[in-house]
Amino acid sequence: MRRKIMLMLVLLMLVSGTVACGKQIDSSLVNEPETEQAISQTEETEGFDIERIRKSIIIKGQPFEIPIALSDLEEGWTWKEHESSWVGSDGNGLVYVYYNDEEWFVGTVRNYYEGNEMEGIIYNLGIETEDSSIDDLIPLVSTKQEVIERYGEPNEISEKSGNYHYGTMNNDSTNLGPLNEQELSIAFDEKGTVIKIIITYADLQKEK
Secondary structure: OHHHHHHHHHHHHHHHHHHHHHHHHHHHHHHHHHHHHHHHHHHHOOOOOHHHHOOOEEEOOEEEOOOEEHHHOOOOEEEEEOOOOOOOOOOOEEEEEEEOOEEEEEEEEEOOOOOOHHHOEEEEEEEOOOOOEEOOEOOOOOEHHHHHHHHOOOOEEOOOOOOEEEEEOOOOEEOOEEOOOEEEEEEEOOOOEEEEEEEEEOOHHHHO
16 A cells, blocks of 8 residues: 555656646747747847838827828828918928827928829928937937937938938939938937937839
8 A cells, every 4th residue: 555655656746747847848938939029029120221210200199100191191180281382383392280280290292283182192201309209219319329329320421411311312302302212311419419300201103
């Protein structure tokens, strides 16, 4: 009888050890993919990627992305033509953009023609207050060093202003500024703090 009891105790110890090992192996298998996923997510948010950046705009707490047609603005967003704008043959204009009747930014639009203004497409906007951000860069908060650490050296630096430019710049300009470009322009103060961020995303070939 005593031998049977001893054998049962040994069997129980073996079973417990096997279960414990199984749990340890399962845990390692679960943790490894999570680590790889975290690394992948970090890599996705680093470097200059205009497709990510154009979808990573926050205006006073509200997400926004460009390009977007005026007719596609979601509930709460409205717009009004800027007094300095005009409806010209080139289809460019300026609009005030509002959220819940509060002016939030001025946007540049193309495909903006008289009688068909709702089809105008916002392709350019700028932010300069610390309640807004583009790709987690915040005016009056973020620094030149942070910009370089995130995107590397700029593709171009303006000679007069010292603004940093990242992305595609073809210098094809009209009275309202560059078209057919996909870039981020960042201005700094004398201390190297970001004071304004302008994003442009225009692709005339896709819109034709």
